[in-house]
Amino acid sequence: MLNLLRFFAKNLPFFTWLLLALVSSVLLFQRNPYQRSVWFGSANAVCGSLYEMSSNVTGYFGLRQINEDLLVRIGNIEEENLMLRQQLQRYADADSVLLVPRQYNYQIAHVINNSITSAENYLTLDKGENDGVRVGMSVADQNGAIGIVSKVSSRFSQVISVLNPKLRLSVCLKETDTFGSLVWDGKDPAYAWLEDLPRNVRFQEGDTVITTGYGSSFPRGINVGRVVSAKDASDNNFLSFRIELFTHFDCIHDVLVIDNRLRDEELQINQ
Amino acid sequence: MPALIALLWIVISLFAQVLIFNHLSLAGGVVLFYLYMAVKLPVELPRPLQIFIGFIVGFILDMFSSTPGLHAFACTTIMWMRLPLLHMYVVAEDIKNGAPTLQKLGFETFMRYLISITIVYSLLLYLTEAFTLFNIVSFLCRVSLSVILTFIVLMAVEIASTRR
Known part of the structure; x- marks a missing residue:
């Protein structure tokens, strides 16, 4: 028992790190952003007030x-x-x-x-x-x-x-009503991908993409972006479009x- | 008194990070200004306390960027590794107390120490982030640019604070 305690005391920095790293990992791997406490996000009173002042x-x-x-x-x-x-x-x-x-x-x-x-x-x-x-x-x-x-x-x-990437927005092509999900790939804040479109969809570069109204958050028809190019995913039966977003996210x-x-x-x- | 100054530095660098540096980015690379705390915290503080400070700083950063656990993990780990990293370049007896500064370590050693901390931390942070999203190009881009930007800014701050 004494030896064990001595071992702990000797390696105290390591065990402190281990404990805190575990706590961080638990926080890190809570996948769903909706389930976390409001205290872990920027909407809590302290962060909110500070951001309000700077804005x-x-x-x-x-x-x-x-x-x-x-x-x-x-x-x-x-x-x-x-x-x-x-x-x-x-x-x-x-x-x-x-x-x-x-x-x-x-x-x-x-x-x-x-x-x-x-x-x-x-x-x-x-x-x-x-x-x-x-x-x-x-x-x-x-x-x-x-x-x-x-x-x-x-x-x-x-x-x-x-x-x-945790948000998948239901959107569609304005012309044909073909719908898919809008996903961001983490690269350029001006572009996102429209995924899960059937291969036979008719489209033109420059087609407007709007929200579908499915999922009960967005009303139908809010502008999202325009089609820049198509990418053929060879491993499945779906097509992806690169979308130029209308929203200037750097200036909201x-x-x-x-x-x-x-x-x-x-x-x-x-x- | 040195503890108070260290605390003040931590608060200032957190403010600077959250309100200024987080909003300036170059192709995904950000100045990780709060690393100044990991570089300069007095070495004689008990190591568990240093690690705990790292956790708190990381947790606060996470609150502001809504990424629970991300910075907390990376900061905790870098605070655990800072002394081993320092002792790679300096014999432990040579620097027993106070903060590792440019004056004490000399230009070359300090630069090596600073760049090691920046590289290790950026790798930790962006690898942890890669659990959410992995893309090799943007990963390398973020790591290298963050390292370069952070190194330049922290070196500048250190040089400016030495000239007195």
Whole structure:
């Protein structure tokens, strides 16, 4: 017994390392980012407040680019709005079309921390449970999809970014509706892959990729990116596309948190 | 007093890492500024305490980047290995207390010591990260660029703090 204790005492540095390395490994190998405690992520009160302070300064960077993107977006929406108005005019008598309840609710939030350099990237937003943000809500900005809320504390929330291999987003080609999953390969924050497409899919370079609305987070039709090239995976029957993402992940400041009011109902029926 | 200064350094380098250096990257390579703590922590501190400090620093970094366990593992391990690495170049009797500095070790030895810590740490960090995502090109890119950037910045800080 004494010998054992002496052995421990002599190798104390090693055993300290072993114990702490084991603790780290346990944390490391919890696979599911949704199951971790909010304390392990950047949405906790301490990290959140610090990031909020620093974003008060850095929030002014890159505003010219954002302003331009916003104007383009407003232009598109204006155009679409006008078209829809004209169509609606034709149905003006049948007022039943106006009674469709609003399924999605949009809320503005500010990004207070963002990373694009890690293998797994997350963002932190300055809105939390108190503002009605819940786990599973989708996040987008004027250019396109950004990610899904994975953690909320009372004042902050953490978003798992499209630039994170743990997120597989259900997306489709706008023209043909063929769907697959969007996955990031960890290399370039401007590109991702659209995987699991059937081989016979018709496509052109430059085709737009949008969200499908499956999975009850994103509404259908949020822009994601455009097809750059196709890659033939010889080992299976699927095709992959390299996608240029519309979202400038290095320059995100203000985002929309999208709440699907029917989410719980949709999830229930999918179980 | 030296302990207080060491603590202050740790806090400052954590702030600098989280708020500045994490946001500046060159093709995936990042300046790992907090390694300054692993380089400069006084050698006479009990080794278990050094390892524990490494764990805490890593854990805090993980909180900020939402990667539980990643930095904690790498920091714990580098703190365990720092003295063996130091003693590869310096006889243990020559440096009994205080921080290993440029002045005490001399230019060449300090450079070797610094580059060994940077290389070992970058390998540890990016290999652990590779459990999530492995891609040989980006791995090599990240390791080599991080080593070079970190080495340059830490060497600059050390030289600047010696000239007084």
